Amino acid sequence: MEHDERVEHLCRRLAETEQALLAAQTKLQRQLKLAATVHRSLLPRPVRHERIHVDVRYVPVEGVGGDYCQVDFSDRQTCYITICDVTGHGIGSALLATRVSSEVRYGIIYGREPCDIVRSLNRFICDHFEETYLYLTFVAAQIDLERRRITWSGAGHPSPLLIRRDGKTVQLLASQNLMIGTLKDSLADEPQHTVDLEPGDRLFFYTDGLTETPNADGRYLGTQGLADIAAGAMSVDLFHLADHVLEQVARYQHGPTTDDQTLIVAEIQ
Numbered sequence: 001m002e003h004d005e006r007v008e009h010l011c012r013r014l015a016e017t018e019q020a021l022l023a024a025q026t027k028l029q030r031q032l033k034l035a036a037t038v039h040r041s042l043l044p045r046p047v048r049h050e051r052i053h054v055d056v057r058y059v060p061v062e063g064v065g066g067d068y069c070q071v072d073f074s075d076r077q078t079c080y081i082t083i084c085d086v087t088g089h090g091i092g093s094a095l096l097a098t099r100v101s102s103e104v105r106y107g108i109i110y111g112r113e114p115c116d117i118v119r120s121l122n123r124f125i126c127d128h129f130e131e132t133y134l135y136l137t138f139v140a141a142q143i144d145l146e147r148r149r150i151t152w153s154g155a156g157h158p159s160p161l162l163i164r165r166d167g168k169t170v171q172l173l174a175s176q177n178l179m180i181g182t183l184k185d186s187l188a189d190e191p192q193h194t195v196d197l198e199p200g201d202r203l204f205f206y207t208d209g210l211t212e213t214p215n216a217d218g219r220y221l222g223t224q225g226l227a228d229i230a231a232g233a234m235s236v237d238l239f240h241l242a243d244h245v246l247e248q249v250a251r252y253q254h255g256p257t258t259d260d261q262t263l264i265v266a267e268i269q
Contacts, residue, residue, distance in 0.1 A: 044071035044264075046239060051145035052079055054266040057242040059209075065260035066093030066136070067207050068101050074111040077146040081264060082108075082117070084138040084180070085157065085207040096134055100125075104140070114140040114153035115191035118177055122155065125181040135181040139205060141173075143197070148268060150203070153192035155180045158208050161227055165200025167234035170227045202238075203266040204230050204245075209259035216254040225252065238267045 047054035054071050066086030073079055082104050086093040103124050107117035117140040125136070137157035143150045152160065154175025162171040176193065178186035206226065213221045229248045236244045242265050249261075 044069065047071055047079075047266075049073075049079070049145070049269070051077070051148075051269050052143065052266055053238045053269060054079075054081070054264065055239050055242050056265075057246060057261075057263045059246065059257070059261040061209070061257050061260050062090060065090075066097050067209070067260040067262040068097035069205070069262055069264055070101060070104060070108070071264065072105070072108045074108055077144065078111065079143040079145060080108045081141045081143065081203070081205055081266065082139065083157065083205045083207065083262060083264060084136045085209075085260070085262075086136040087134055092132070093134065096129065096132070096136070100136065100138075107140070113192065114142050114151055115177075115187060118153045118155050118180070118191065119187055122180045122186050123184060126184045129181065135179050137175075137208075138180050139173075139175065141203075141205070143266075148197040148199075149194055150197055151192055151194040153177065155186065156182075158206060158211055159223060160206075161204040161223075161230055162195065162197075163202045163204065163227075163230050163234065165198060165202075165234070167231050170231055171195065172223065197268045199268055201268045202230070202234070202241075203264075203268075205264040205266075207260060207262045209257070209261035210245075210249055210263060212259060213249050213253045213257075214255065215252050221249060221252050238265060241265045 043058055044056050056069060058067060066088055069083040071081050084100055086096050103121055104117060107120060137155060139152060139154040139157045139160060141150055141152040152173050155177045156179035157175050159172040159174045162173060176188045176191050211221055211223055211226055229245055233241060233244050242263050245263060
């Protein structure tokens, strides 16, 4: 009899523990869903400006991730495009990406040079997040729509692509500086560069979740693979382009997605 009571007591405790775990899991899922909603609310809306069109896609590997991007104007003729990739996944990386968003916005509002935005962000991360051991790659681009030229400053981020309107000329806008958070003084001697643009030119900003997509042989798509996809899609409407590129990347891919994917496409008008 005593044995039966003990078994019954253990069964009750087990049921109570199971219910508590289920409740905790449900609460966590609600929190993750809310975090994902907040994170997605930061994504830029499509831009249809008389001098530039921009579209964005974000595909997190989990509900929330460490990718962030921003498309904003400091005035009618100056468009900023920024993108970053925080190391790791999950809530911690997403929270840092959200904090980066607000910090970068100040630089955009005041119309700062891209390299000044990179410098300010790096010092902020080093001063406030050094003990987290979270780092990030980052690019800030300032597009002068009146003069049609782009000035960019990159910090260890995959090189944005400039596809000329003929679809044959591809230029890499390579990063000049160290990753954000590695050293307080991370800027190169030439921390930013400028090139001229023409109507019909397209720009691709992306995170390494695209270029590090493996095929069945384990070979990454790479920057050249993404450039080939981009150059081969010049006839695709800009606002269908991001989906087209992601579809082509998915066709190349073998196995599950293991990293967040963010893509910004822009066309000079």
